[in-house]
Amino acid sequence: MKKRGSRLLLFVMVCAAMVISYSFMKTGESATIPAKQAAADNGAAESGGEVTGDSDSGTKDEPGGEAAENPAKNAGKDNSQTAKPDEETGAGQAAQTEDGIAVIAQPADIAVLLNKQNKLPEDYNPTDLVYPDVRFIFSEKVEKRKMRQEAAAAVEQMFKAAEDDGILLAGVSAYRSHSTQKALFDRYTKRDGLVKAKTYSAVPGTSEHETGLAIDVSGSEGKCAAADCFADTKEALWLEEHAHEYGFIIRYLKGKEEITGYQYEPWHLRYVGKDLAAELAESGETLEEYFDAVPVAK
16 A cells, blocks of 8 residues: 555656646747747838838838939829928929829929929918019009019019010019919819810919919010910010020920920920029920929820
8 A cells, every 4th residue: 555655646746747847838938929929020110010021122112212312203103102302403392192183392492393293282372472573464563463582583684685685575474373373274164174274274273373483475565475376476486595594494395295284385484493494495304304203194
């Protein structure tokens, strides 16, 4: 009986030891799981929710990718993405999107790219509007005579230079407030229909006239003002040759309608500064091409 009791006690002790050992092993094994999971969680946080094997590769939408290298030139390529303004080029590109149209982050930038894909903030109003001392085809001192100060000084110089060459220019329409552009666009839409109106008039918020940097020009008599026949006038020929010398470009060029989204308008001048205007005159590019933005659909 004593031997049987001893054997039974020994068997119980061995079983107890095995249970304790097994429990210890399970406890130690489970302790390694949270550590592995924590490492995976850290990796996911750094890569935007996905564990990747190459954190330095970068993508077009992440630091180190193509979009970060030149956001102004890539801003128009995908309006669903947020783009940062390019301070070097002054493109003033979009920082957010609204109804599929990007809202420009730096609307006051002289070289801002404004078109059917990029619009001004709803509450934007230029703060430095002045009346340039040049002739217009009307005498009233109204808002459409105004331009931003830098553009106004440049247009004064250009008109004087043209007069020295025997060319008498006159302004037709410069600045337009958002409400004025809306009323104008609504009128054109009612008259010609939306599709047709959008080929020659801008949706409110996308008109360059709202920037205070654009002016429509004609001869002093107002002949062919804002009309196709202006292209054949001596005034149009002078502007085509000399406007860039004063920081202006013919914004909507002939043969570039599919890129700008508008018909050829030799009377529509946009101030961008002398350096950029000279580059565009030499290359024959539009602002869309210069900033490598996608063509604008009509």
